[in-house]
Amino acid sequence: MSWRVPLSKGKHITIISAYASTLAAVDCVKEQFYNSLNECLQAIHRTDRVLLMGDFNSDRKEFLVTKAMRGADCWTDHRLLRCKIRLEIRPQQRRALHTKKLNITSLGDPEVCTQFRSNVAESYMQHDQGPDLGTKWAHLHSDLNKYAVDTRIQAKTPSRLGGDAGISIQHRLDGSLFNTRRLHARTKVSSTQVIELQYADNYAIVVHDAEDLQNILDVFSSTYAAMGLRVNTLKREILVQTVHPPKTHHLFLVNGEPVKTIEHFTYLGIVVHSDCSVDLDIQRRINLAFTAFGRLRGRVFSNNNLRIDTEASVYKAVCISTLLYGSEIWTMYRRQIRILENIHTRCLQRKLGLS
Structure with missing residues (x-):
């Protein structure tokens, strides 16, 4: 009998319980036993720890103390081995249930709320004559999720900024922060889209394209307006940073008011210039x-x-x-x-x- 048990740090141990033939058994029986044992050992993964009942083959780190004890009979090759073993059994991992969160704020719309109520009431009337309470709840739970998608309760409002808005920053967290050659690797390199930089009361928006900047300004101003706030254009400045002078100058608007474009400004104690010089x-x-x-x-x-x-x-x-x-x-x-x-x-x- 063999049993493969998972250990910590991705390791495994294979436990084999084998009952050897006695000395009085015929040679063919003994040969058959050792052949079966050899086949079982050959099937074990080469990185596994092996625990063979009656024999041990493992790291000294796991086996702390091992003693061989002789029995009363002298004419025998059997020994009783006693040992203390330190093993870390890996706990069984539970699969996390990925459930989508409901956007219940959309129920504030009377039309959406009325449609959702009518759908739930209709589903309850259809399954009211179910055989038991568990079956009724299973059908009702399924219909609730279905109607939530149909009435746009479960669907979050998609971002109007776009997936490629902002600037892309490639980074890796395994040391050598300033070694830029490591960023050309195909693995262990992560990419993050950065749109805004916040520090205390300083706020900066970074983009590569003028249209993306105007779109972000429109989204921010409309979001602030929904909360009763207004963007002060007198405290907002735009810096176009490029190596070569731009051929056309863009006019950026916030709530219909133009935003001032400057040549340089100081951000967190550092002067940023439009021509990228220091x-x-x-x-x-x-x-x-x-x-x-x-x-x-x-x-x-x-x-x-x-x-x-x-x-x-x-x-x-x-x-x-x-x-x-x-x-x-x-x-x-x-x-x-x-x-x-x-x-x-x-x-x-x-x-x-x-x-």
Whole structure:
């Protein structure tokens, strides 16, 4: 008798209960027993743990203590083996029931509500004469789901934004975040459609096409209007970011009012420019770093009571972090790198009192 039991981490163990022939049995019986046992062992998967009653063949991790005990009869090759085994039996997985949620808000429409009520009442009258209560409920439950689909109660309102709206971001979560070559793999790479970026009270919409942006603006404004809100176009700005200047300029409207198109704006402390350059952002970080250095010069960098390593730690924590804020997304040229290196050298010269 054999039994294959699933273990944890995708492993299995095959338990075989075999009763060997006695020493007094004829040779043909013994040969038949060992042939049957060999066939059973050959049929076991090669990655399975094997537990053979009377013999053991497994990893030392599962078998903790094993003892061989001799019986009272000396002239015998039988031994009683006792062992302690540590096995993790995998629990039986239950299949999750995927049920669609009912969009009961559509019942607020009097026409839909009246149609659904009439269908349910008709179904109840048809199955009222059923043999038992279980059969009645089974028919009624089936009809309820059917009428829910027919009256558009179960169908959620489809998204008007479209499945390809926004921008597509490819990513993988198995390490090496900045190794872009790993994103060309055919496996383990996920793609996410991003339409909106939210941070505190900042809100940004990102798309590739002008028509998609206008569609998203219309959907958002109509959604806000349904909740009694109105989009303030004076606080909304649109940035068209492209390497080459666009041939035509699009006019974007919100509630019939035009939205201002700008050349650059600051988002989360980073200056985003329409020509995809980082010159303006680098110049802004340089000005902020010089300002921070000037505020600390008299109290820290010109203070003779502080050690050099203390001044260096303050310089790294305040000035360098301010200068390189957001540099992870910069695509710089050599001239821009030289500018940052010159700024760093000038700050060190002033800190050390060198001309």
